[in-house]
Amino acid sequence: MKKIIAIFICMMTVLGVTATATSTNRINTPIVWPSFEMTYRIEGYYRGLNGSFGTQRYKLVYKNAEHWTSEVLEPAQSTIILPGTRFTYIKNGRTEQTIKFDPLTQKETIAISYGDAVQLSNEWARPGYIDNLIGRTSARVLSTSKPSEISLIGFSSIPIYRKAVFSEQSPCDEDRENAYIQRKIVSLKPCLDNRVERHEVIFDGVLNLMVEYSSYVDDVLVEHFIVEKLALQ
């Protein structure tokens, strides 16, 4: 009898550990997001003139995966796109429409295409993105507080925020080093053997939506994404 109880306890312990690990690293991803409007800012190298550090800001109006509008509020200095440039994507069946609004001419141009996949405004603009990130072997998921800059509208309760941290080590690579030089990452020391890229992602643990992201190369901040306003519709 004691043996059976011991086996039972062992089995429950294993199940408990497994459940804890799963709940730490895997979150039930919502299949669809509610409609929202987001204003976000990206600071990083290659956004300023000639590859230097700079800032850009966007507004994303997300009705659903098949209908969204992305507007450039503040373009990176490194690019020639104008503030107020807007792209609207609408998918109906297999037909996709992408409508570009040019603030200079105040005119819209429409591109039509066909396909089964859905176009994203950004790689992170899908519910499964966070799951992919935290599914990486090096990822650690931690609890964290609400990012200080984010302004929330339309939330019935304060979201639960989590932070995913992961890093990647790769050997020195000439092309990548050239790219770093072009980005004028002046505080980066010469590559000796390896570079370590570390990423920290803060996300809404219910929506699985990224609200802040920091990327470091050998502990030098190279990219920072911050949601300034998030309004549920």
Add this chain to the structure above:
Amino acid sequence: MKSVDFLKTFVTMLGQSAKLRGIQTIAASVVSLVFLSQPISIFAATTPEACPPSFSSKYGCTKVTYSSSSGNANITDRWFKGSTGSGGAVKWRINWAKDWEFPSGSAVFKEIWGPGSWRTDSIYSPYFTIGSARTRIANSAVTFQFRYHTNDASGNFYWCSWIHQHYMINNTSNVIDGMPCSDFTGS
């Protein structure tokens, strides 16, 4: 007489006849003159590598090699390399490469290549090329866009890179951000 036989006979005659050897020398001179009369290449160059940032900082780079001569840009290769990324694409491809000319300041589209094959390199792939050698006017540019694909429980998705621009007139590179995919070529 078959053409091969004629050629053999001709070569034999060249070897045997001093007079014909003189003709041979003259012919060689003419050929040399023809070559020398061609535009002399001023310089060969490669545009600065464009590697716009992304969340994983490693989604794609492009560059163009060309030479300048007689007011033209002789494009030899359009280079690209890409990668899947952290939490990102399952596969990637070059969506297109386009040649442009600016005869009077405004862009005139010349030619498009692509899309390339889907690839799954998880860090930068080696450089690949797309398109063919072309002679353009000096004030010309080549642009590139990458396309990425993934699917998960929430759907089947794609997105595109910033547009990479390379200008031959002043050997510079630039990027345009905030652009969705264009010139769709299927998912």
